[in-house]
Amino acid sequence: MAKHICPFELAENFMRDVLVKVGVAPEDAAITADVLVESDKRGHDTHGVGRCKPIYYDRIKKGILNTKVEITIEKETPTTAVIDGHNSLGHVVSKRAMQMAIDKAKKNGLGMVVVRNSTHNGIAGYYSSMAADQGCIGMCGTNARPSIAPTFAVENMLGTNPLCFAFPSDEKFAFNLDCATSIAQRGRVEQYARDGLTLPSGWVIDSHGKPATDPDAVLQMLTKGEAAMAPLGGIGEETAGYKGYGYATVVEVLSAALSSANFLRACYGKKADGSAGPIELGHFFFAADVSAFTDLATFKKNTGDIMRELRTAKLAEGATRIYTAGEKEFEAYHHQLEQGGVVIEGPIAHTFDVMREETGLTQYIFPWDEKYAQMMKEQGKKEGETIYTDDLIKSMCLDPSFHASKGCMGACNCHHRTV
Numbered sequence: 270m271a272k273h274i275c276p277f278e279l280a281e282n283f284m285r286d287v288l289v290k291v292g293v294a295p296e297d298a299a300i301t302a303d304v305l306v307e308s309d310k311r312g313h314d315t316h317g318v319g320r321c322k323p324i325y326y327d328r329i330k331k332g333i334l335n336t337k338v339e340i341t342i343e344k345e346t347p348t349t350a351v352i353d354g355h356n357s358l359g360h361v362v363s364k365r366a367m368q369m370a371i372d373k374a375k376k377n378g379l380g381m382v383v384v385r386n387s388t389h390n391g392i393a394g395y396y397s398s399m400a401a402d403q404g405c406i407g408m409c410g411t412n413a414r415p416s417i418a419p420t421f422a423v424e425n426m427l428g429t430n431p432l433c434f435a436f437p438s439d440e441k442f443a444f445n446l447d448c449a450t451s452i453a454q455r456g457r458v459e460q461y462a463r464d465g466l467t468l469p470s471g472w473v474i475d476s477h478g479k480p481a482t483d484p485d486a487v488l489q490m491l492t493k494g495e496a497a498m499a500p501l502g503g504i505g506e507e508t509a510g511y512k513g514y515g516y517a518t519v520v521e522v523l524s525a526a527l528s529s530a531n532f533l534r535a536c537y538g539k540k541a542d543g544s545a546g547p548i549e550l551g552h553f554f555f556a557a558d559v560s561a562f563t564d565l566a567t568f569k570k571n572t573g574d575i576m577r578e579l580r581t582a583k584l585a586e587g588a589t590r591i592y593t594a595g596e597k598e599f600e601a602y603h604h605q606l607e608q609g610g611v612v613i614e615g616p617i618a619h620t621f622d623v624m625r626e627e628t629g630l631t632q633y634i635f636p637w638d639e640k641y642a643q644m645m646k647e648q649g650k651k652e653g654e655t656i657y658t659d660d661l662i663k664s665m666c667l668d669p670s671f672h673a674s675k676g677c678m679g680a681c682n683c684h685h686r687t688v
């Protein structure tokens with residue numbers, strides 16, 4: 270399958286402008302595009318640019334997702350808040366909710382904000398990182414479309430419900446455990462389908478409890494309640510699948526019970542007539558200001574020492590190194606910076622082509638376009654190197670006034686910000 274390296278700015282600006290074209294405010298579109306590209310940068314490509322279409326673009330076009338982000342605070346105390354996301358873009362709602370939790374923690378030691386009527390918010394680690402970057406412990410989670418079966422059941426009831434913790438450290442990266450409470454999450458199944466691969470046995474069971482390994486069939490079966498994903502620990506009790514099932518339930522309760530969001534089967538996102546409708550999910554965001562407990566530098570060092578000592582454990586035969594959470598994402602980011610952008614495979618390139626055509630954003634030239642290769646050749650660039658012609662920079666700027674408002678030095682702030 271053809272793979273192309275697309276400069277981060279090109280992918281981010283394009284998705285932002287696509288979302289603006291379908292009615293999202295520029296600042297909200299910019300947040301969504303940022304979270305999507307950040308997912309790829311961290312190596313969580315299952316939740317990156319490949320999800321712009323179908324998840325966000327298509328749902329907006331079908332009227333399932335509101336383009337106007339109108340967040341209302343339904344209840345508030347100095348340390349807590351309940352927010353209604355009014356079925357708008359989950360990334361934007363979540364970023365604001367986490368910042369609200371952090372602000373409360375900075376004033377009062379702790380902050381917890383729960384959200385109802387929200388939508389898919391991508392990588393949970395984006396929001397926990399915000400807390401760690403601001404000297405707080407961050408914790409967050411979200412419920413999602415039914416995927417995981419309870420232990421001893423074959424019906425998908427719980428979302429793959431990520432449960433995420435981030436701690437500031439004196440390492441180059443924060444400890445950031447950012448993963449689903451299932452063995453694999455749906456994005457991974459989508460990726461296997463795109464790559465034409467068979468799923469490992471043990472990830473998904475069918476309604477008879479037998480392994481289901483065809484990813485296309487599994488995606489269909491999940492929407493009909495005919496397949497279920499294994500919780501962390503696996504199917505049954507032998508490898509303690511009830512622990513993952515329990516943690517997924519913890520996330521479901523924290524996301525939906527405090528906020529009065531939809532939960533379990535109500536998260537299928539289907540209207541009474543069976544057609545696709547809003548899912549109206551719940552999320553939770555928690556921040557604890559480290560300095561309310563101890564000196565931040567001491568905490569960072571202690572956390573760093575724990576991570577460093579873990580990495581000194583005796584290696585298993587054949588293994589070459591030990592990681593701690595957040596480390597692979599840090600390395601993925603630097604690897605991609607070196608290679609010049611995000612890897613976009615054929616099927617995802619196709620979604621970009623479709624969005625470009627449908628929105629008329631034809632000024633965008635992608636690495637898989639003939640013209641792009643020609644430009645690379647003219648400039649003597651190798652694959653992976655980023656080309657920025659004046660025309661391309663200008664074409665990346667849908668609304669120059671938006672860029673100007675962000676302090677852009679030239680035609681495109683995003684270009685000047687990162688290059």
Ligand SMILES: NC(=O)c1ccc[n+]([C@@H]2O[C@H](COP(=O)([O-])OP(=O)(O)OC[C@H]3O[C@@H](n4cnc5c(N)ncnc54)[C@H](O)[C@@H]3O)[C@@H](O)[C@H]2O)c1
Pocket residue numbers: 313315316389390391392393394411412413428429430431433445446447448449450452453454455456457591592593594595596597598
């Ligand atoms: N919004 C949603 O509905 C939803 C649902 C599920 C998952 N997600 C997101 O999908 C993304 C991917 O989830 P996933 O479950 O596939 O993640 P994953 O299985 O790739 O695990 C990632 C986590 O494990 C750590 N890790 C990986 N290898 C490690 C090792 N050898 N040693 C120590 N730590 C290691 C990483 O640093 C990271 O914290 C996450 O960002 C998650 O938040 C979102």
